Amino acid sequence: MQIPRIGKELFTLLDGKGLEHKQHEAMMLLTVTEDQWPHIAMISVGEVVALDEKNLRLALWPGTTTTGNMIRTGKATLAVFIGGKAHYVRLSLEHLPTLPGAKHVRERFAAQVFAAREDSAQYADILTGVMVRLKEPESVINRWNETVAELLM
Secondary structure, three states: OOOOOOHHHHHHHOOOHHHHHHOOEEEEEEEEOOOOEEEEEEEEEOOOOOOOOOOOEEEEEOOOOHHHHHHOEEEEEEEEEEEEEEEEEEEEEEOOOOOOOOOOOOOEEEEEEEEEEOOOOEEEEOOOEOOOOOHHHHHHHHHHHHHHHOOOO
């Protein structure tokens, strides 16, 4: 089912709140390389925030393949597995200017939901998506909270 917005469950995951309770969730961010190959990267709840169900912001490390692909194409797809469903979100991106005085230097993007799809199967349940264990949870969650706050500026 195609919808031009993310659902409530995905919005709640990406709302930028309670990151310490969401620290194990990881998502896949897909882009296309210059030679037209799919490129997959992991992204955390500390690098993406939903402003509403149609608009997100992303903060990525400078100089990465993913960041370069997003700057070049203005497109990405976010894949998230929660609540027994797979969520695929096509994003139309605008590269934002560098935030003066940012505590964590990132390439920032405004993302408009171009299309969103929730996928599930009648014959099987999706039990989990990509899960991570942070090596230094306190410092990482602090950085995530600061990054999300800067994305909301």
